[in-house]
Amino acid sequence: MKGLTTLCYIEKDGQYLMLHRTKKEHDINKDKWIGIGGHFEVDESPDECLRREVFEETGCTLGSCTLRGIVTFVSDGRTPGAGVTEYMFLYTAEDLQGEPADCDEGELIWVDKEECPRLNVWEGDKIFFRLLNTHPEFFSLKLVYNGGDRLMYAALDGRPLEL
Template sequence: MCYIQKENQTLMLHRTKKENDVNGGKWIGVGGKFEEGESAEECMKREIYEETGLTALNLQLHGFVVFPELYHGQDEGMFIYTCHDFTGKIHECDEGDLQWINNEDIPTLSMWEGDYHFFEWIQDGKFHSAKIHYQNDKVIDYQEHAY
């Protein structure tokens, strides 16, 4: 997951276009799944380009989160990045609508409950390791360590 940022704004993806989307109706950062042989950074840069049309020149890693039993009983892990250094023009995304959101308005967006923590991580300059356990789309356990 990457939050692309410029001038006190963050590029957010409003997931409105995919059928049977677990993220349907939510605002999220951009990102996706690894392809064979990719590093985390290679995956993130590829996903940024595919979803936005932007080329990430530099990424900053803020943490790693595990979601136990998130999809059909399987755990999922996710790296949390920001990107302030990019080139290109935003294109239409087939997963939803991309929109620059003022950072002070992010807490008002309909996001996954645990995602609000990621913006705290971005601000404090530490590396975070977390476990967020959801049940019926609600956080039932949040554990986090900052280094």
């Protein structure tokens, strides 16, 4: 199965707006901290999906944003071809119009950028944070998980990364 998603790290005053996913029962991201985004709807472009998701999750309008990379997630990497593949368009933004409102998926909190990797995040998200700070060019990142929380393989622009 394949999926298309977006994710955005919205920055203000040295902080990212993070969503602590606590409210949905059957949520693959339950208790994790993530950026803002979600799944494409029919016929949406990545930008349209992102803007809709930002509005749905925050009640705010997203101004300018920058597409920073494409992330390929493979789940259940123990058995090639047996898992789920997801392609995520990763954005950053600094132009959020309005004040974030309550979210039905969890709690929205501004978190210092340096603290984000220490939160309960996916292992691959720690790579995102590093790349967003050190890799100014557009990138392609592949992350292979074991079907759970364990990151088994990562590659940046087609070259394996040391985990």
